[in-house]
Amino acid sequence: MSRSRIGLRLAALGYLSLILLGPLAMLFYRAFAHGVSGAWTALNDKDTIHAFKVTLEAACIAVPLNTLFGILCGLAIVRGNFRGKGLINAFVDLPLALSPVVVGVSLFLLYGRTGWFGHWLIGNNVQVLFALPSIVLATIFVSLPFVAREVVPTLREIGQEQEQAAYTLGASGWQTFWRITLPSIRWAVIYGVVLTTARCLGEYGAVAVVSGSIQGKTETATLRVQEEYENLNYAGAYGISLALALIAVLVLVAMTFLKPHEKAA
Amino acid sequence: MAFKKRNETFDRATLIKRGLAAGAAVALAGVAPGLARATSKDATINLVAYSTPKPVIAKIISDFQATPQGHGISFTQSYGASGSQAKAVAAGQPADIVFLSTGDDVNTLVDAGLVNSNWDKQGYSGIAADTVVVFALRDGNPKKIKGWDDLIKPGIQVVTPNPFSSGSAKWNILAAYLAQRHLGKTEAQAQSYVQKLFANVVAQDTSGSNATNTFLSGKGDVLITYESEAINARLKGQNIQYIIPRQTMLIELPIAVLQGSPNRDAANQFIQFLKSASEQGVFAQYGFRPVNKVAAAAAAKQFPVRPGQYTINDKLVGGWRAADKKWFDLNNGIMTRIEHTVGGPTAG
Amino acid sequence: MAFLSVIVGLPIAALIAASTHTGTSGGFWHVVSSTEATTALKLTLGVAALVALTNAVTGTLIAWVLVRDDFRGKAIVNGVIDLPFALPTIVAGLVVLALYGPRSPIGVNIAFTRTAIFGVLLFVTVPFVVRTVQPVLHELDTEMEEAARSLGANGFTVFRRIVLPNILPGILSGVTMAFARAIGEIGAIVIISGNLPYKTEVASVFIFLRIQSGD
Numbered sequence: 001m002s003r004s005r006i007g008l009r010l011a012a013l014g015y016l017s018l019i020l021l022g023p024l025a026m027l028f029y030r031a032f033a034h035g036v037s038g039a040w041t042a043l044n045d046k047d048t049i050h051a052f053k054v055t056l057e058a059a060c061i062a063v064p065l066n067t068l069f070g071i072l073c074g075l076a077i078v079r080g081n082f083r084g085k086g087l088i089n090a091f092v093d094l095p096l097a098l099s100p101v102v103v104g105v106s107l108f109l110l111y112g113r114t115g116w117f118g119h120w121l122i123g124n125n126v127q128v129l130f131a132l133p134s135i136v137l138a139t140i141f142v143s144l145p146f147v148a149r150e151v152v153p154t155l156r157e158i159g160q161e162q163e164q165a166a167y168t169l170g171a172s173g174w175q176t177f178w179r180i181t182l183p184s185i186r187w188a189v190i191y192g193v194v195l196t197t198a199r200c201l202g203e204y205g206a207v208a209v210v211s212g213s214i215q216g217k218t219e220t221a222t223l224r225v226q227e228e229y230e231n232l233n234y235a236g237a238y239g240i241s242l243a244l245a246l247i248a249v250l251v252l253v254a255m256t257f258l259k260p261h262e263k264a265a
Numbered sequence: 266m267a268f269k270k271r272n273e274t275f276d277r278a279t280l281i282k283r284g285l286a287a288g289a290a291v292a293l294a295g296v297a298p299g300l301a302r303a304t305s306k307d308a309t310i311n312l313v314a315y316s317t318p319k320p321v322i323a324k325i326i327s328d329f330q331a332t333p334q335g336h337g338i339s340f341t342q343s344y345g346a347s348g349s350q351a352k353a354v355a356a357g358q359p360a361d362i363v364f365l366s367t368g369d370d371v372n373t374l375v376d377a378g379l380v381n382s383n384w385d386k387q388g389y390s391g392i393a394a395d396t397v398v399v400f401a402l403r404d405g406n407p408k409k410i411k412g413w414d415d416l417i418k419p420g421i422q423v424v425t426p427n428p429f430s431s432g433s434a435k436w437n438i439l440a441a442y443l444a445q446r447h448l449g450k451t452e453a454q455a456q457s458y459v460q461k462l463f464a465n466v467v468a469q470d471t472s473g474s475n476a477t478n479t480f481l482s483g484k485g486d487v488l489i490t491y492e493s494e495a496i497n498a499r500l501k502g503q504n505i506q507y508i509i510p511r512q513t514m515l516i517e518l519p520i521a522v523l524q525g526s527p528n529r530d531a532a533n534q535f536i537q538f539l540k541s542a543s544e545q546g547v548f549a550q551y552g553f554r555p556v557n558k559v560a561a562a563a564a565a566k567q568f569p570v571r572p573g574q575y576t577i578n579d580k581l582v583g584g585w586r587a588a589d590k591k592w593f594d595l596n597n598g599i600m601t602r603i604e605h606t607v608g609g610p611t612a613g
Numbered sequence: 614m615a616f617l618s619v620i621v622g623l624p625i626a627a628l629i630a631a632s633t634h635t636g637t638s639g640g641f642w643h644v645v646s647s648t649e650a651t652t653a654l655k656l657t658l659g660v661a662a663l664v665a666l667t668n669a670v671t672g673t674l675i676a677w678v679l680v681r682d683d684f685r686g687k688a689i690v691n692g693v694i695d696l697p698f699a700l701p702t703i704v705a706g707l708v709v710l711a712l713y714g715p716r717s718p719i720g721v722n723i724a725f726t727r728t729a730i731f732g733v734l735l736f737v738t739v740p741f742v743v744r745t746v747q748p749v750l751h752e753l754d755t756e757m758e759e760a761a762r763s764l765g766a767n768g769f770t771v772f773r774r775i776v777l778p779n780i781l782p783g784i785l786s787g788v789t790m791a792f793a794r795a796i797g798e799i800g801a802i803v804i805i806s807g808n809l810p811y812k813t814e815v816a817s818v819f820i821f822l823r824i825q826s827g828d
Contacts, residue, residue, distance in 0.1 A: 020739050225701050230317070
């Protein structure tokens, strides 16, 4: 019993070291190999700070919206029974299958000068592309599926017995949701939010296409990384990446404070 | 069953309500910031440039802002691969000035009606600065690479970007072609040379700066790039050696004002300023060859002139439109054919 | 679902409309059926499938260890699982290249080959199966497993017949995401594979380049 346990543990940790921890250690090393100043200067640059603000703004809009959407969607897919359910299911996965660059291009097709809405937008002096709105739209699109995809398997696993019991005892739909359903999918939602946030932080392809990379205005943190890399400021590029990784970890830590009480043995 | 229906109704009604609310929230979140930004009225010049001149442009901008005409004018800057930037501006990215790496990309904007077709009749034919095609080599040049002929020797690994996405790559290919033709080779022989060259290419990144990074990370024996790129890498502390082959191409970097710009006067003044002797001297400090005669003379020692230094207007090439059609057309271009044969990218 | 249609439906519709519009001669089919395209597609699907399958096994393993096992540093390990996801994909490619590429400190050199693409894809898809299986494992009632064990079944049988069927939806969900992500990945791949078609070009890069040139 204990031997197989150790075996499993070693196998898992071994794989992680090779595939994950090694490269992450490399990230640390590359950021600070020549001292802290390279990374520090890059992080203190006012355009970089603004870039982080843009990234966080986009994430703060995208994550709550996608969480709400994800929970509702999960419920609809697992519990609901309506026409078009399969279609919704497929649509939710679509952002994952599309290359981020293709996502960016589609936004061009919609909101660009010669796009579907381009004329109306330019006529009314509304800037979608090359400005924050398109960054937000792109971020929402690419991070759409995660909460839903987390919630669905868990919902399937837990079944509906508890909710049914609650109904027969007279609880309203809202009460049941809040007190029975939500706590039972808490882990799924937590990890879903973590994945969604991480995706928002790390988004590059779509944003690179739609934002115009305007220094100090429409750059995100990931675009800054690319910029530093192209300007051969490697320590800066890795330093910014490390900061992004740190934010993701902080989000996870914050979310685990919401974890439910452990089940009684 | 009663239970099932209740659950389902709950889901659907709430879904619809929340869906609409979310949709409205998104629409607002999407549009509001755009509205706010669109109504600002400061004199701002939007400069859209290719990927690498940020250090020199940043310096020139701050010099300009110290002059009386430049005082109080603010700038936004955007850097990216030349072709992509041109397409972005054509799709509506706000721009007053474009500073790109090939006249080809400026022509994209002429075709979109955003730049006047007489852009290349402005001062110095619309060029902001020059540089040349060079070979970047490994420390000590172990493979003893001296000229174009060495690049097609078996076993030599060449790094150059993808000509369908990168301006730098186009200059490289035309340089290779012109070098052969001016050495007396026929058209067929010159094209065959380019094909042999690409058979030795081991990596074709999407942009010039990515190719530089690929080379710096250890790939390849030689990188074909801009002199300004190589000097820039040196200035950043990278140990990079380079030689200028005897036959090379004069890379002319165009700058143009967009005709719809509300700040045309200020933009034109900036460009005049950038072409003045003093600012051309700044270009020299950052590794570019000045177009202004005075500054060029002052910097002559830094920038050796080669016996063969050809330009895009060489009669064997005939300008960008002709070159584009003959070499880089996606269906019939010579590079498309060559890439197919050697197994390279045929899209950019 | 107003949200879904604004965010997802519209862009998709625009894409479909654009691709059916015959741009250059031959248009869509010409591009799709060219040898280069099919080779790129085959490479992408093959590698993505392999990545997805690998993740099915390793992700489940890791999720199991994180939920059922307990050791010092477990919280740290749990914390870093999502990191590849928070990094811009360029960086993912860069750090794998840095560790296993030409200038590797540990003397391994696999950059610019299909192995390199595989390694980078594994890096960026680590979180998927792990995070979809974890919540399910949390909610799993251990009674059935205990019952089976008391009836004499060994560990593996218990896993195969009791646990696995229950976590299968989770695994599938994660595998689908891993597969889809592997297909769509472009940033890391461009850097690390040096973009040589017929050998290492991948479908998404191909599309990117085609779009860039206005096809």
